[in-house]
Amino acid sequence: QSVLTQPPSAAGTPGQRVTISCSGSGSNIGSNYVSWYQQLPGTAPKLLIYRNYQRPSGVPDRFSGSKSGTSASLAISGLRSEDEADYYCASWDDSLSGFVIFGGGTKLIVL
Amino acid sequence: QVQLQESGPGLVKSSQTLSLTCTVSGGSISNPDYYWSWVRQHPGKGLEWIGYIYYSGTTYYNPSLKSRVTISVDTSKNQFSLKVSSLTVADTAMYYCARGAFDVGMDVWGQGTTVTASS
Numbered sequence: 320q321s322v323l324t325q326p327p328s329a330a331g332t333p334g335q336r337v338t339i340s341c342s343g344s345g346s347n348i349g350s351n352y353v354s355w356y357q358q359l360p361g362t363a364p365k366l367l368i369y370r371n372y373q374r375p376s377g378v379p380d381r382f383s384g385s386k387s388g389t390s391a392s393l394a395i396s397g398l399r400s401e402d403e404a405d406y407y408c409a410s411w412d413d414s415l416s417g418f419v420i421f422g423g424g425t426k427l428i429v430l
Numbered sequence: 431q432v433q434l435q436e437s438g439p440g441l442v443k444s445s446q447t448l449s450l451t452c453t454v455s456g457g458s459i460s461n462p463d464y465y466w467s468w469v470r471q472h473p474g475k476g477l478e479w480i481g482y483i484y485y486s487g488t489t490y491y492n493p494s495l496k497s498r499v500t501i502s503v504d505t506s507k508n509q510f511s512l513k514v515s516s517l518t519v520a521d522t523a524m525y526y527c528a529r530g531a532f533d534v535g536m537d538v539w540g541q542g543t544t545v546t547a548s549s
Binding site for chain 2: 352354356358363364365366369370375405407409415416417418419420421422423424
């Protein structure tokens with residue numbers, strides 16, 4: 320059902336900067352905030368970014384978010400091995416009665 | 431510090447109804463700043479939002495699951511619950527409960543509970 324499109328995988332070496340894209344439409348990203356979640360292997364998701372670019376307390380400033388039109392991006396700078404995880408974007412969708420939609424997820428591999 | 435804990439049967443027969451409960455500790459489920467969600471994840475797959483409930487009882491559901499899902503809240507027990515009817519093997523997944531804030535997203539998650547729907 321994902322109407323938020325993410326690349327299935329991304330990769331980088333330690334210290335590099337990587338970006339993960341999230342493409343939606345006017346009914347979701349185009350008119351609502353985007354949040355990002357990090358899911359380490361075998362654990363519950365963790366809120367990483369909210370309101371497009373805000374970081375919850377405790378999230379390193381190596382993680383940053385942005386949004387433009389109907390697309391959003393998550394950037395991770397100074398890549399570390401512990402960043403290897405699945406990353407999901409999410410937004411509210413105004414169609415039908417309204418619902419939360421997640422992207423399909425991007426597996427980040429640290430080479 | 432708010433914590434969430436899912437509970438319920440790990441194995442349910444197909445065609446039956448799955449019932450899960452999420453117990454909230456360290457905070458009140460009646461706090462008007464938050465809503466209370468269920469999210470599931472099929473084995474090896476991505477996250478799927480099931481729905482959420484506000485303390486007042488207002489609910490929102492995933493349109494693809496709406497006909498089979500009911501979320502309820504018990505403020506006296508500081509719990510909220512999920513029922514999924516007419517279970518099939520396709521409902522086999524890890525089920526998470528989570529706290530959400532409007533325009534923020536889901537900021538506190540339970541550890542998840544694995545549900546297997548047997549044929």
